[in-house]
Structure formats: C-alpha cells, structure tokens
Amino acid sequence: MTGISVxxxxxxxxxxxxxxxxxxxxxxxxxxxxxxxxxxxxxxxGLVRPTQGRIVWRGEExxxxxxxxxxxxxxxxxxxxxxxxxxLTVLENVMVGAHRHAKAGFFSALFAVPTADRDEAxxxxxxxxxxxxxxxxxxxxxxxxxxxxxxxxxxxxxxxLVVEPELLLLDEPASGLSEDEMHxxxxxIRALSGRMSVLLVEHHMDLVMRVCDRITVLDSxxxxxxxxxxxxxxxxxxTEAYLGDxxxxxxxxxxxxx
Amino acid sequence: MQQFVNVTLTxxxxxxxxxxxxxxxxxxWRSTRIVNFAQGSMAAATSFIALALIQSGWSYWLALxxxxxxxxxxxxxxxxxxxRPVEGGPELNAVIVTLGLFIAFQALIAIVYGSSFESFPAPxxxxxxxxxxxxxxxxxxxxxxxxxxxVTMVGLIALFRFTRVGLAMRASAFGQxxxxxxxxxxxxxxxxxxxxxxxxxSLSGLLIAGGGLVWPAYMDALIVFGFVAAVLGGLDSPVGxxxxxxxxxxxxxxxxxxxxPALVNLAALVILMVVLLVxxxxxxxxxxxxxx
Numbered sequence: 148m149t150g151i152s153v154x155x156x157x158x159x160x161x162x163x164x165x166x167x168x169x170x171x172x173x174x175x176x177x178x179x180x181x182x183x184x185x186x187x188x189x190x191x192x193g194l195v196r197p198t199q200g201r202i203v204w205r206g207e208e209x210x211x212x213x214x215x216x217x218x219x220x221x222x223x224x225x226x227x228x229x230x231x232x233x234x235l236t237v238l239e240n241v242m243v244g245a246h247r248h249a250k251a252g253f254f255s256a257l258f259a260v261p262t263a264d265r266d267e268a269x270x271x272x273x274x275x276x277x278x279x280x281x282x283x284x285x286x287x288x289x290x291x292x293x294x295x296x297x298x299x300x301x302x303x304x305x306x307x308l309v310v311e312p313e314l315l316l317l318d319e320p321a322s323g324l325s326e327d328e329m330h331x332x333x334x335x336i337r338a339l340s341g342r343m344s345v346l347l348v349e350h351h352m353d354l355v356m357r358v359c360d361r362i363t364v365l366d367s368x369x370x371x372x373x374x375x376x377x378x379x380x381x382x383x384x385x386t387e388a389y390l391g392d393x394x395x396x397x398x399x400x401x402x403x404x405x
Numbered sequence: 406m407q408q409f410v411n412v413t414l415t416x417x418x419x420x421x422x423x424x425x426x427x428x429x430x431x432x433x434w435r436s437t438r439i440v441n442f443a444q445g446s447m448a449a450a451t452s453f454i455a456l457a458l459i460q461s462g463w464s465y466w467l468a469l470x471x472x473x474x475x476x477x478x479x480x481x482x483x484x485x486x487x488x489r490p491v492e493g494g495p496e497l498n499a500v501i502v503t504l505g506l507f508i509a510f511q512a513l514i515a516i517v518y519g520s521s522f523e524s525f526p527a528p529x530x531x532x533x534x535x536x537x538x539x540x541x542x543x544x545x546x547x548x549x550x551x552x553x554x555x556v557t558m559v560g561l562i563a564l565f566r567f568t569r570v571g572l573a574m575r576a577s578a579f580g581q582x583x584x585x586x587x588x589x590x591x592x593x594x595x596x597x598x599x600x601x602x603x604x605x606x607s608l609s610g611l612l613i614a615g616g617g618l619v620w621p622a623y624m625d626a627l628i629v630f631g632f633v634a635a636v637l638g639g640l641d642s643p644v645g646x647x648x649x650x651x652x653x654x655x656x657x658x659x660x661x662x663x664x665x666p667a668l669v670n671l672a673a674l675v676i677l678m679v680v681l682l683v684x685x686x687x688x689x690x691x692x693x694x695x696x697x
Binding site for chain 2: 224246310
C-alpha cells in the first residue's frame with residue numbers, strides 16, 4: 148500500500164501512509180489509540196475506501212476492493228473481538244470460512260447432487276484440520292457462546308486459516324488473553340510466517356516486538372517510524388508518541404475511529 | 406369422544422398449514438429481520454396462477470409445480486427489486502413496503518382474475534375415512550396436506566443442516582458483515598431465502614385452497630394465524646414455527662367446535678396478545694433481544 152490517505156468528512160484519519168508486507172513475513176502495525184491502525188486495516192480489506200493512494204497485491208492494483216472478494220484474493224482477516232456466528236457450531240463456523248474452496252456450483256449444492264456431497268465432506272475435513280491445528284477439535288460441536296473467550300479467539304483464527312490465505316490480517320488477536328495464552332499465540336504466529344504473510348495490529352508491545360519482522364508505527368494518522376523491532380524501539384519519535392500515552396492493555400478501545 | 410377426535414384431527418391438519426406459513430415468515434425474518442406481510446397475497450397470486458392453468462385443462466400436479474416455481478421467482482424478484490433498497494434501514498420502512506406489496510398483489514389479482522369466489526379443486530378425495538360405520542374427519546386430501554408439509558419441513562431441515570448453501574444462508578442470517586468478509590455471497594443468500602420462503606408460502610396457500618373457495622383476499626386469515634404461530638414460536642425458530650402452527654391449529658379448532666366458530670379470529674388475536682404480554686420472546690426464542 149502506498150500513499151494511503153483517508154478522510155472522513157474533513158477529518159483526516161490517515162495521511163500518506165505506505166506499508167509493504169513482504170511475502171512470508173510478519174508485519175506489525177502499532178501506534179497509540181486513534182492513530183489510524185484500524186482504519187488502515189479496514190482499507191486493506193476493502194471496508195474503507197482510501198481517499199488517495201494505491202493498494203497493490205500480487206503485483207496488481209486493487210482499485211475497487213470489496214470485502215467479499217477478499218478470500219478469493221487469498222486474504223483473510225480476523226476481527227477485533229471474536230465475530231463468530233452465534234447460531235452455528237464451532238465446526239460450522241470454520242466451514243463457512245472454507246466456503247470458497249467448494250467446487251460444486253450454486254445450484255448443484257442447493258439440490259445436493261453427489262458432487263456437492265463430496266464437496267461437503269471435503270469442507271468438513273478441511274475445517275476439522277484447521278481446528279486441529281489450533282487444538283480446538285474438542286469443541287467442534289459446541290456453540291461459540293458456551294466457550295471461554297480465549298477458545299473463541301482460537302476458533303476465529305482457525306476460521307481465518309482454513310482458506311490457507313497468502314495474507315492473514317490479524318486485528319488485535321491478543322486482546323483478552325492471559326500471559327501464557329499470549330505466549331502460545333506468539334509461537335503460533337511465528338509458525339505461520341513462512342507459510343503466509345501476516346499483518347498484525349496489536350497493543351501488546353512485547354508480543355509485537357517478539358513476533359514481527361518489520362513494524363510500522365502510526366501516530367495521529369501519520370507514519371512516524373518503520374523498520375525492524377530494534378530500529379523502531381530505538382527511534383526517539385516512537386518513544387515520544389507513546390510518552391504519556393501508556394500502551395493500552397486490553398480489548399479494542401481503538402476501534403472507534405473507523 | 407368422536408367429536409373430540411374429529412376436532413383434534415381438523416386442528417392438526419389446518420395447524421400443519423399454519424406451520425408451513427409460519428415457517429415461511431420465520432425464514433425471511435431470520436435472514437433479513439423483516440416480517441413479510443405480503444407473504445399471503447404473494448401466495449394467493451401463485452394460487453391464482455395454478456387455478457388459471459387448472460381451469461384451462463392442466464393437471465393439478467403440473468399446475469402445482471408451475472405455481473411453486475413462480476413462487477420462487479416472485480420471491481427472488483421481490484427481494485431483489487423491492488426489499489433490497491430498504492434492507493438494513495429503519496424497520497418501519499420495510500414494514501410499510503411489505504404492507505404496500507400486500508395490498509398491491511391483492512389488487513393485482515382482483516384486476517386480472519376479478520374478485521369473485523372461485524372453487525379450487527383438491528387433488529384427492531374430500532370424503533372422510535370410515536372406521537366401522539363412523540366417518541372421521543380425516544380425508545385422503547388432508548393426508549396429502551399433512552404429507553406435503555412434512556416433506557417440505559424435512560427438505561428445509563436437510564437444506565439448512567447438510568448443504569453448503571444452507572450453511573452460507575445461516576451464516577448470512579447470523580452476521581452479514583462477517584459472512585461477507587469470509588467470501589459468502591450474502592446478497593445472493595438473502596434472495597434465495599426470500600425465494601424459498603415464497604415457495605413454502607405458496608405451497609401453504611395451495612394446500613389451504615384445495616377443495617375450498619379462493620378469492621383475492623382468501624389468504625388474509627392465514628396471514629393472521631401464521632403470524633400468531635410464528636410469534637408464538639419466537640419468530641426466530643423454525644421448530645418454534647412448527648410447534649406454534651400446530652398449537653394454533655388445535656386451539657382454534659377447539660374454540661370453533663366448543664365455544665363459537667365466530668370467535669376463531671378473535672381467539673387468534675387473544676393468543677397473540679397473551680404471548681406478547683407474558684412471553685414476548687415466544688416459546689422458543691433463541692434471543693431475548695427481539696423487539697415485538
């Protein structure tokens with residue numbers, strides 16, 4: 148993404164931000180509350196259209212990116228919070244994520260012809276594999292509301308991973324997790340890199356510093372630093388941005404600007 | 406005793422049709438959070454298509470198929486053209502639009518077919534089975550009605566539980582934005598939901614018409630009973646719609662037989678009021694946040 152600017156009715160949320168996620172790398176996006184992290188994230192998945200700037204993916208410019216095209220492009224995202232379907236079981240939730248891999252056409256699926264049945268079985272197997280990867284197989288038949296929050300987050304992650312995306316957008320995956328769980332999450336994200344690119348929005352500095360290859364720092368809609376974790380930590384502009392604006396620990400206070 | 410059995414049978418049969426109609430309302434409510442007040446007159450329109458075909462010499466079954474297919478198309482077109490612009494907007498807009506459609510379809514039928522009473526044929530006999538020398542209120546046609554409703558229910562359950570499209574429809578119903586991010590074609594699922602609901606609605610219209618009289622407003626009573634059944638079941642729950650439909654059918658049959666046939670409509674409204682007062686979420690509500 149180059150030169151991204153977004154303004155909402157005269158209020159500039161982002162001005163001239165550029166960010167490139169290298170293949171197989173984990174890219175962190177940090178900044179104080181209201182810095183525009185979520186807005187940039189929403190630009191990346193087509194929920195917010197930039198006023199200026201270009202988004203290039205796999206060498207092609209995405210002009211009118213729409214959310215429903217995301218998975219087809221090999222991009223998947225998790226949401227701040229959880230965003231699971233309440234009335235669907237854990238397995239079904241993940242199966243919806245695997246939706247685009249189905250081969251049978253719309254009407255054959257509707258009338259349950261044999262190809263659609265095989266499709267169904269393949270979807271189910273895929274979803275189970277994704278749950279297995281996140282140690283959530285035991286919850287397959289349960290409804291999300293009945294599960295503890297960290298488990299729900301794991302299921303949401305499984306749902307994002309089931310499509311084998313090339314780019315995974317993680318929106319505050321650590322919110323609401325304990326220290327231990329956060330540590331496991333860090334290991335998982337490291338394990339995912341190499342297999343896919345990850346763009347990570349997160350408040351927890353230690354997690355970001357540990358798992359990211361590169362980091363972009365936003366403040367008040369402007370990019371104030373970019374580089375490796377060590378470079379960013381040493382940058383005086385970053386220290387200043389965070390001075391008196393203690394790093395937020397906890398869930399989603401940042402989401403309101405977009 | 407014999408009267409009680411007969412009244413119960415009658416109640417269950419008409420209850421199964423109310424259940425189907427309620428199910429159609431629930432289908433639409435779940436996917437778009439809209440109560441489709443036009444459901445009845447849309448069903449009446451397809452019944453009149455069937456009637457016209459039958460009167461011109463077609464067989465009942467062929468006419469049934471054509472009517473159901475036109476129900477599917479009608480439901481899809483109505484969603485795409487008329488409902489889509491008001492989806493997600495203020496609830497009142499959708500209510501006014503479906504009420505407008507209700508009147509428009511009824512008027513359209515009257516313009517095309519006239520507003521006289523026409524008799525609608527039944528595909529099976531209307532004479533009750535006999536046990537010994539007593540005749541009970543169960544006819545071959547009512548077995549057909551019951552069978553058609555059961556097959557429809559099983560088909561819908563299979564669609565929603567076991568197919569990919571059913572899964573995508575349920576996902577769209579529970580969270581449109583999230584479903585869209587996951588690559589589900591939400592708009593198409595909503596259109597399909599309306600189309601399926603219109604098929605089920607049309608079927609209940611055809612079933613209730615069989616062996617009776619039809620006129621442009623003949624579905625009005627069914628709208629009220631089906632709506633009460635859906636509310637009784639929680640408006641959100643397909644199982645609730647079925648149980649609600651059967652309960653309303655039975656309750657109204659008893660009122661009609663043991664109190665006064667003239668009180669049937671009143672009784673339906675009393676049940677509606679009591680449910681909304683005592684258990685506004687319905688008997689099977691999955692969420693307590695529903696606004697009546």
